[in-house]
Amino acid sequence: MKTFDETIEQTLRQNSEWSGSADELWSKVSSQMQAEPEKRIWTRKPFLFGAATAATVFLAFMLHTMITSVPPDVPQVEEIAPFQTFRIMMLEEPEVYLPGEPVELVLSSYLMTETEPSQSPRLFIWRQGDEEEMLAGEVLLDEEKISGQSSLVITSPVDPGLYRLVVEGSFTAGEQRFTVFAEKTILVEGEISNENDEKN
Amino acid sequence: MEINEQELIRRAKKGHQDALEQIFRYHLDSAIRLAYLITRNWATAEDAVQEAFLQAFRSLDSFQDERPFKPWFTKIVVNKAKRTKDRLDRGHLPYDLEEPNPHRAFAPEEHALEREGVDALFQAINELDENHRLPLLLKYVSGLTEAQIAETLSIPVSRVKSRLYVARQRLKKHIAALEGGGSYEDI
Numbered sequence: 001m002k003t004f005d006e007t008i009e010q011t012l013r014q015n016s017e018w019s020g021s022a023d024e025l026w027s028k029v030s031s032q033m034q035a036e037p038e039k040r041i042w043t044r045k046p047f048l049f050g051a052a053t054a055a056t057v058f059l060a061f062m063l064h065t066m067i068t069s070v071p072p073d074v075p076q077v078e079e080i081a082p083f084q085t086f087r088i089m090m091l092e093e094p095e096v097y098l099p100g101e102p103v104e105l106v107l108s109s110y111l112m113t114e115t116e117p118s119q120s121p122r123l124f125i126w127r128q129g130d131e132e133e134m135l136a137g138e139v140l141l142d143e144e145k146i147s148g149q150s151s152l153v154i155t156s157p158v159d160p161g162l163y164r165l166v167v168e169g170s171f172t173a174g175e176q177r178f179t180v181f182a183e184k185t186i187l188v189e190g191e192i193s194n195e196n197d198e199k200n
Numbered sequence: 201m202e203i204n205e206q207e208l209i210r211r212a213k214k215g216h217q218d219a220l221e222q223i224f225r226y227h228l229d230s231a232i233r234l235a236y237l238i239t240r241n242w243a244t245a246e247d248a249v250q251e252a253f254l255q256a257f258r259s260l261d262s263f264q265d266e267r268p269f270k271p272w273f274t275k276i277v278v279n280k281a282k283r284t285k286d287r288l289d290r291g292h293l294p295y296d297l298e299e300p301n302p303h304r305a306f307a308p309e310e311h312a313l314e315r316e317g318v319d320a321l322f323q324a325i326n327e328l329d330e331n332h333r334l335p336l337l338l339k340y341v342s343g344l345t346e347a348q349i350a351e352t353l354s355i356p357v358s359r360v361k362s363r364l365y366v367a368r369q370r371l372k373k374h375i376a377a378l379e380g381g382g383s384y385e386d387i
Contacts, residue, residue, distance in 0.1 A: 004368065004371075004372065005340070007317075007321065008321065008325070008336070008340050008368075008371070009340045010318070011318045011321045011322050011325065012233070012237065012322070012325070012337070012340050012341050013233070013341075014318055014322075015237075015318075015322045016232075016233035016236050016237055016341065018229070018232045018233065018236065018242070018245075020232070020242070020246060022224075022225060022228055025228070025246060025249070025250060026221060026224055026225070028250055029224060029250055029253045029254060029257075030217065030220070030221070032250075032254055033220075033254065033257060033258070094362050095358050095362075096358045096361045096362050096365070187362045187365060187366075189361075189365065
């Protein structure tokens, strides 16, 4: 019985049989190579004109920037809403891990506002199902392990699948209360990892 | 066919036509298949491959001998084919992939069910979005490794792995839905 890999390969092969002539195509390629020998790019007039124009524009831009530029406003970490962070993270493709492999979550901490509710930091493990996400696990995190840290290392789930790992909550450092947030989407490979073996 | 690729490329760089022709014939099959599966049109696939060979041969001086030729050349084929496909899409020229492939031949003893399975799987592959379809083609048509696919598509290897995984899962799901079961689940 064929493996799925072999079936895919066979399917693509059977549906891409070329009936053209290699001789004809080679004669086109070789005749074009002889008829139109490629000039060195720097000897072409359009290239020289283009390069000179580009250099002039670049220099003018740099000069203008040096004269008129003001330091850009750098948003403080406190200003970045968790929702924005979430949207940015979701645009990225999942990183691939083996079951039980360490996964590093980058923590974003910022001073809590008065209106934010204080809650113990938790790790939420969301699993992507066919239609919707399901909460696969929830772990209460030790505040001391979060406080002042820039990352948190956890262990990837054992079951293969697509997961969204979210850290949310707050902790105290000194006399101030901070909100902490982290999110990462990962793909846990299982037995299918053998299929990913590279061809030699 | 056993060829000493590095030696061929060294000779091709010196302008030996026979070396260029050997490189052409050695890489033509997978290049034309790949270009066709990207452009979905034989005529434009031939144009794309012709342009790719021309560009590759003209740029041979910049190619490092010790590197494998295939990933470098495949990247050129992919770019040419994608550009041609974009032109096709903008020009609303007809695709011919959805028509039965006249060149596809099944052995007489091949079972009708297997043929249907191949058609269904091919349809499912064509329904994949390009981000997941292209790595699949590079793996199964061009025979590139995951690292080479990553280099060709300028994305990290982990992303290639995840795209291949997701693509295969979608194909399995599609086939299982058509067959009313999960014939590949245990593989």
